[in-house]
Amino acid sequence: MNTTLTIAMSMQPSQANIFGNIHGGEIMKIMDTAAGSTAVQYARKNVVTARVDELQFLHPVHVGNFLTCTGRIVYVGTTSMEVYVTVDVENLFLEDGKRRALEAFFTMVALSESGRPTPVPPYEPETEEDRALYERVKTRRAFDSKRREDAKKQVGG
Ligand SMILES: CC(C)(COP(=O)(O)OP(=O)(O)OC[C@H]1O[C@@H](n2cnc3c(N)ncnc32)[C@H](O)[C@@H]1OP(=O)(O)O)[C@@H](O)C(=O)NCCC(=O)NCCS
Numbered sequence: 001m002n003t004t005l006t007i008a009m010s011m012q013p014s015q016a017n018i019f020g021n022i023h024g025g026e027i028m029k030i031m032d033t034a035a036g037s038t039a040v041q042y043a044r045k046n047v048v049t050a051r052v053d054e055l056q057f058l059h060p061v062h063v064g065n066f067l068t069c070t071g072r073i074v075y076v077g078t079t080s081m082e083v084y085v086t087v088d089v090e091n092l093f094l095e096d097g098k099r100r101a102l103e104a105f106f107t108m109v110a111l112s113e114s115g116r117p118t119p120v121p122p123y124e125p126e127t128e129e130d131r132a133l134y135e136r137v138k139t140r141r142a143f144d145s146k147r148r149e150d151a152k153k154q155v156g157g
Contacts, residue, residue: 038071
């Protein structure tokens with residue numbers, strides 16, 4: 001079962017403001033694409049994004065930077081998958097290596113052909129790091145489901 005997927009590309013002027021900073025929305029789109037592709041590759045089904053947890057931009061991304069965005073399945077419910085998405089950037093003209101620009105957890109839900117949530121294969125963490133991420137997400141999901149119920153009530157859902 002494939003649990004990781006990486007997208008890599010150079011940042012272009014069309015993705016930036018006039019000072020050469022890449023727009024946050026451009027990076028979020030790449031992250032969403034990586035999360036979706038990671039989940040499709042795992043489930044072999046269509047998926048939608050149900051939730052994105054806190055996004056913090058730790059370092060600016062500039063035109064010409066080489067960006068590597070990696071999605072990793074870290075938790076699976078019945079029809080939903082949690083994908084840990086990391087974004088690292090580097091200047092390929094220098095030897096100063098990669099730095100973490102941002103990271104986030106995306107909740108992706110698999111859909112059947114009729115567009116309803118459908119089960120995905122179970123996931124078992126294997127390494128110590130897998131287990132740590134699994135437990136972190138499990139704890140957060142318990143808290144989220146209460147918040148979701150409250151939000152649904154507020155919008156009359
Ligand atoms: C995501 C969506 C399919 C869930 O539909 P739903 O009828 O609420 O489905 P359910 O209540 O049966 O939940 C299905 C799973 O999604 C999870 N889920 C649903 N809404 C969620 C949310 N806001 N945050 C986190 N998880 C969520 C549930 O926990 C459940 O997980 P599990 O099966 O692993 O236990 C529906 O809300 C939707 O279509 N949202 C819009 C998605 C979208 O358009 N995204 C942007 C484009 S990709």
